[in-house]
Amino acid sequence: METITLAMAKGRTAQSTIELLKTVNIQFQDFHEKSRKLIFYNEDHTIKLLFVKAVDVPTYVEKGAADIGIAGKDNILESKADVYEMLDLQIGKCQFSIAGKNSEQFGQQQNIVVASKYPNLTERHFAKKGQTVDIVKLNGSVELAPLIGLADYIADIVETGTTLRENGLSVIEKVEDISTRLIVNKASFATKSAEIQDFIKKIDRAMR
Ligand code: PRP
Numbered sequence: 222m223e224t225i226t227l228a229m230a231k232g233r234t235a236q237s238t239i240e241l242l243k244t245v246n247i248q249f250q251d252f253h254e255k256s257r258k259l260i261f262y263n264e265d266h267t268i269k270l271l272f273v274k275a276v277d278v279p280t281y282v283e284k285g286a287a288d289i290g291i292a293g294k295d296n297i298l299e300s301k302a303d304v305y306e307m308l309d310l311q312i313g314k315c316q317f318s319i320a321g322k323n324s325e326q327f328g329q330q331q332n333i334v335v336a337s338k339y340p341n342l343t344e345r346h347f348a349k350k351g352q353t354v355d356i357v358k359l360n361g362s363v364e365l366a367p368l369i370g371l372a373d374y375i376a377d378i379v380e381t382g383t384t385l386r387e388n389g390l391s392v393i394e395k396v397e398d399i400s401t402r403l404i405v406n407k408a409s410f411a412t413k414s415a416e417i418q419d420f421i422k423k424i425d426r427a428m429r
Pocket of ligand 1: 361362377379384
């Protein structure tokens with residue numbers, strides 16, 4: 222049987238993804254989150270797991286370095302990767318939202334400065350609304366930006382709301398529901414059709 226390469230995101234959804242794979246008897250024996258190893262195999266070596274940064278999963282899949290990817294919808298949209306999105310795995314649920322200190326003038330303001338890890342997603346959202354924005358790209362701790370005058374607002378994912386609350390910010394506008402999705406490389410979907418369909422069917426069945 223041909224090997225499927227699966228790119229999986231490091232970070233907060235890794236453990237839930239591993240648990241989901243376990244329910245369909247896909248186990249990576251020496252895998253543990255703190256390991257510095259980046260490649261793992263399942264028991265019969267039919268699946269090769271690449272453990273990569275969440276933001277990079279869509280790139281691995283689009284370029285064919287992985288046949289299948291398990292990634293957040295936020296990173297899929299941000300990357301604009303040309304891949305098939307096959308399943309919503311219903312894990313890592315959160316919302317892509319606009320947040321700030323003060324919502325009063327938000328709708329009417331032009332030329333606002335918005336800090337985000339997701340410049341493409343942010344630009345698309347404000348362009349749709351016809352609101353001009355200046356985007357400051359950050360790689361983390363974006364909640365700091367409105368507190369120190371680096372930006373007026375942030376565009377970020379909100380899960381429990383704790384980070385916003387602890388920094389005196391609140392959601393002004395919910396933009397998009399986010400969750401973990403299973404994506405597939407377009408060429409692999411044709412060349413490894415049987416293996417990929419089988420993999421997807423197993424997971425889909427386990428989720429029902
Ligand atoms: C994410 C996100 C928010 C936070 C939201 O950051 O960018 O900052 O989690 O989660 P909450 O609503 O449950 O507080 P992450 O933990 O990935 O760290 P980062 O700031 O370094 O990107």
